[in-house]
Amino acid sequence: MSGYEGVKFTTTMLGDEVPQDVRLAQLKQWCTFYHTHHLAPPYSGGSYGNLSFREAPDAESFIITGTCMGLKENLRNDQFVQVSYCDMEQRIVFARGCRKPSSESMLHFAIYQQRPDVEAIFHGHGEVIMNHAEQLGLPITGTAEPYGTVELAKSLLAILADHHILIMRDHGFIVLGNSLADAGVRTMALLEKAKHVS
Numbered sequence: 001m002s003g004y005e006g007v008k009f010t011t012t013m014l015g016d017e018v019p020q021d022v023r024l025a026q027l028k029q030w031c032t033f034y035h036t037h038h039l040a041p042p043y044s045g046g047s048y049g050n051l052s053f054r055e056a057p058d059a060e061s062f063i064i065t066g067t068c069m070g071l072k073e074n075l076r077n078d079q080f081v082q083v084s085y086c087d088m089e090q091r092i093v094f095a096r097g098c099r100k101p102s103s104e105s106m107l108h109f110a111i112y113q114q115r116p117d118v119e120a121i122f123h124g125h126g127e128v129i130m131n132h133a134e135q136l137g138l139p140i141t142g143t144a145e146p147y148g149t150v151e152l153a154k155s156l157l158a159i160l161a162d163h164h165i166l167i168m169r170d171h172g173f174i175v176l177g178n179s180l181a182d183a184g185v186r187t188m189a190l191l192e193k194a195k196h197v198s
């Protein structure tokens with residue numbers, strides 16, 4: 001169907017507490033890295049990149065950048081949101097914070113559920129990586145799905161396996177890590193590799 005944008009999710013706010021986790025300092029540094037290296041330009045008018053970390057081992061909750069928020073320097077804690085749980089069937093995201101969570105929250109939730117080893121998820125749209133995705137031999141989703149949809153999450157889960165870097169067709173890339181530093185260092189290596197493929 002032409003122009004189909006997919007059914008996105010609704011957000012239920014459980015509280016307005018601003019996240020205070022000490023790891024926010026690290027997360028902000030990687031947001032700055034994504035911004036500085038042009039890895040998080042806007043996609044499809046509404047989504048920038050989004051970065052998150054799991055709150056505790058085995059927890060399904062995580063802390064993620066707020067919605068419609070460009071990654072930049074000097075982000076404040078109130079620009080991040082805790083996602084407590086997602087109901088993938090009803091397409092509801094339950095969150096705490098003073099703004100809504102990233103439009104890709106369901107995608108992050110689905111990955112954390114399927115991959116207990118993953119503690120951090122970084123998602124960007126940078127051209128330098130997207131233009132070389134095939135030469136880099138990275139796994140790519142079979143179909144292009146609108147951002148923020150369950151369909152997009154499912155297309156990614158279908159190729160997730162134990163990969164740490166994946167490409168969402170015609171959209172962006174995902175880097176997974178067993179810590180924030182791990183996801184960050186993987187991003188740095190990916191960026192260097194992409195710059196040097198011809």
Ligand SMILES: [Zn+2]
Pocket residue numbers: 043047048049104123124125147171172
């Ligand atoms: Zn995106």
